Amino acid sequence: MSDKAFLAIDMGASSGRHVVGLFDGRRVKLEEVYRFQNGPVEVGNRLYWDVLGQWTHIRNGLYAAGSRVNTTVASVGVDTWGVDFGLLDRNDELLGNPYHYRDHRTDGMMEKAFQIVPREEIFRQTGLQFMQLNTLYQLLAMKFAGSPLLEIADRLLMMPDLFHWMLTGEKCNEFTDATTTQFFNPVERRWATELLERFGLPTHILGPIVQPGTVLGPLRPSVAAETGLTQTQVVLPGTHDTASAVMAxxxxxxxxxxxxxxxxxxxxxxxxxxxxxxxxxxxxxxxxxxxxxxxxxxxxxxxxxxxxxxxxxxxxxxxxxxxxxxxxxxxxxxxxxxxxxxxxxxxxxxxxxxxxxxxxxxxxxxxxxxxxxxxxxxxxxxxxxxxxxxxxxxxxxxxxxxxxxxxxxxxxxxxxxxxxxxxxxxxxxxxxxxxxxPVEATALGNIMMQAVAAGEVxxxxxxxxxxxxxxxxxxxxxxxxxxxxxxxxxxxxxxxxxx
CATH class of the missing domain: 3.30.420.40 (ATPase, nucleotide binding domain)
Structure with a gap:
């Protein structure tokens, strides 16, 4: 049996890597084909992610994988940290650089939130621990600051969702990362829209929830042509990096x-x-x-x-x-x-x-x-x-x-x-x-989820x-x-x- 190749794009808060998993039906071997530094960029006393730089690294890593692996790369999937997001308008234009979760705009935001909805009620609906970096408080910070971005946003994509959209053109919200927002109901397995409405936050920006193992489809034609991965499918792993790590x-x-x-x-x-x-x-x-x-x-x-x-x-x-x-x-x-x-x-x-x-x-x-x-x-x-x-x-x-x-x-x-x-x-x-x-648990869990989706495991x-x-x-x-x-x-x- 020839090896099957699956590619994990594993992006952490300090570095990112492209790791190929070669599976022979019994064991899996990992090969790192590309690595890059990642981290916040400070501009005007704010912390952002350099999303276009990250996208450039993603494409460079795809090309490296296609050049170094002596077999077809069957699929690719992206995992990242949780809570952070990008916003698209109705024309699919990215509205600014995504903020970094350590930005201080969320200082004191939980206390403001509890004045609107009690802490106990937020937990009852979401089951999520309280951290000021959670997506809920990031959106509230935008609302209280009068950000025009919320007024024109058409879709919220968590960071791995954003990169999967860049890869395929498909917009969706993957389950494991959606649960890090503090506006997802884990009992009913849906967005906690009633909670967002009580905060006066928009709910139309939330998309369908999809599960790990979902096949999104092929790479965009321009990406496939640039990287040489013309037969590669995009498959959702547990896109929250911890979900992929626990998979492994x-x-x-x-x-x-x-x-x-x-x-x-x-x-x-x-x-x-x-x-x-x-x-x-x-x-x-x-x-x-x-x-x-x-x-x-x-x-x-x-x-x-x-x-x-x-x-x-x-x-x-x-x-x-x-x-x-x-x-x-x-x-x-x-x-x-x-x-x-x-x-x-x-x-x-x-x-x-x-x-x-x-x-x-x-x-x-x-x-x-x-x-x-x-x-x-x-x-x-x-x-x-x-x-x-x-x-x-x-x-x-x-x-x-x-x-x-x-x-x-x-x-x-x-x-x-x-x-x-x-x-x-x-x-x-x-x-x-x-x-x-294992050391590369996140990349490995990403890869093995793709192997399960392909029917190889x-x-x-x-x-x-x-x-x-x-x-x-x-x-x-x-x-x-x-x-x-x-x-x-x-x-x-x-x-x-x-x-």
Whole structure:
């Protein structure tokens, strides 16, 4: 049997990549054919995405895939981060550059929203955790600012929907990314139009909801001719990158109502939760600020967003701007040389959303909370990683409380699995074995969803079995758990500190 080639365009908040998956019927091999830097662009004190630059990279990567793969690329699909969007007018003109979710226009917007619709009612209709970057608050920021774009918008497309439209001309809203907006009803599986109407926001801009695995059709003729991919179809993966990453979790137990494993999709963000069949919209999940996001196969990802390696990435950026030239191995060495469990931060405190100087923000937090202030770069990094691991422990307890059973194993997937110190710290802090891998989980989940859509793989559980057979996992056993147990109450006090 000749290999089948499927192409994932996996766009993260800091980088993007085109990854080809070659599937021989038993195992899948990955080949990265193109990579590019991604990130916000600041103009006039606002943060935007350079969507036309991203589109240029997408086309360049398509050409690279067609040039390097010695077989027909059967299909391609795009996954990105959630919450952000573009607007088209009635002539399909893009209305400006999409805003970046870290833009400060949503500061204070949740509080304004709650004055119109109570927090409890928003959660009852959407089941989504409250974060000021959610699409709902971005639209409200536009409304309160009197943005003319809302007046002339004809269609809202989430970022992966926007790129799929650029590829095919087809406009739709894919299920998993639609659920990140905080105006999608996960129980009724439709837009929460009544909620938007209460906010005075337009509902006609919302399109049909389509599921992962949907075949949108061929590439636009101009794109096919430019890239040489004349026989390639466009197939929707789980377009929210976490949905694709969870698709690639190599768990042995199939999804039950209450599974005994949880996942952490670890990158700039850490998304930690469990895969369930129905949303959990209760007073407890509201109190714990958990979210119910769509997964592949109609599942629900009951999870919580945690600030992940953004803390480390920003420290590295600031230090290298100041004249250093540290790579990730340098940072790992500095961290390993510093003692652990000395100081903690709350990784999700607003201070760390978009500071101008992350190392100083970490020091300032410890200073305000009366802790030992990290005096070296290694100490700053150790403080960040220990705090992320402790937050994993905190969220693990919440997951177990919500599903009513003990979680026996933690799967960590994504680029963050390369940070062995954090993987070990997660096992130590949580007192659970950690299985780390695959690294390219998001691209792999994207690819395997395409393989399922093509009929090459029979089901999601079969796809996970293929992933287990194709990629080795690193196992981390808990160590020195007594020290983490002793330090955990101190971390909880930090979470409650008035900073």
């Amino acid at each position: 979790v190599p768990a042995r137990e199939p999804c039950e109502d209450w599974p005994n494993w949880c996942y952490i999709s670890l990158g700039t963000w850490a998304l930690m939760g469990v895969e369930v069949k129905q949303p959990v919209i209760t007073e407890k999940s509201l109190a714990l600020n958990f979210t119910n996001e769509g997964g592949v196969g109609g599942t629900i990802r009951l999870l919580k967003n945690i600030t992940g390696l953004w803390l480390v990435q920003e420290c590295r950026r600031i230090w290298n701007q100041g004249g250093r030239s540290w790579d990730w191995e340098d940072l790992n060495r500095l961290t390993a040389e510093s003692p652990g469990l000395v100081s903690f931060i709350n990784p999700d405190h607003p201070m760390f959303l978009a500071p101008t100087d992350m190392p100083e923000a970490i020091r300032e937090f410890t200073r305000r909370t009366g802790q030992s202030v990290p005096s070296t770069e290694g100490a700053v990094l150790r403080c960040a990683l220990d705090s992320i691991a402790m937050k994993f422990r905190h969220v693990l307890g919440m997951c177990e409380e919500l599903i009513g059973r003990r979680i026996e194993v933690i799967h960590i997937v994504g680029g963050g699995t390369k940070n062995r110190l954090l993987c070990q710290a997660a096992a130590d802090a949580c007192g659970r074995p950690v299985l780390a891998g 029979g089901s999601i559980s079969e796809a996970r079995e293929i992933i287990r057979q194709s990629f080795p996992l690193d196992e981390y056993s808990p160590q020195n758990t007594a020290a983490w147990d002793e330090a955990f109450p101190r971390f909880l006090q930090i979470l409650e500190a008035d900073v």
